[in-house]
Amino acid sequence: MISLGLEPSPEECSRAGCRARASHRIEWRNPRIHSEDRRKVWLACDEHEEFLREFLAARDFPLEVVPV
Structure with missing residues (x-):
C-alpha cells in the first residue's frame, strides 16, 4: 500500500x-x-465526540467515553 x-x-x-x-x-x-x-477504540476531538458516541449508541453498541 502506498502512503x-x-x-x-x-x-x-x-x-x-x-x-x-x-x-x-x-x-x-x-x-x-x-x-x-x-474493545475497539475511536479517538474524538471536542467537536466530534457527541457525533461518534451517538453513532455507536444508535447501533446499541456498549461504549465508554474517557478523557485522553
Missing part, C-alpha cells in the same frame, strides 16, 4: 476528514462479533 502522508497520528480524531487533536477516547464493541473482553 501519501495522510495517515492520522495516534492523537488525531477518528472522524473522517478531521485532523484535530483528540481529547476523548471512545471504547466500544459490537456484541454480535466481539467478546466481552474485546
Whole structure:
C-alpha cells in the first residue's frame, strides 16, 4: 500500500476528514462479533465526540467515553 502522508497520528480524531487533536477516547464493541473482553477504540476531538458516541449508541453498541 502506498502512503501519501495522510495517515492520522495516534492523537488525531477518528472522524473522517478531521485532523484535530483528540481529547476523548471512545471504547466500544459490537456484541454480535466481539467478546466481552474485546474493545475497539475511536479517538474524538471536542467537536466530534457527541457525533461518534451517538453513532455507536444508535447501533446499541456498549461504549465508554474517557478523557485522553
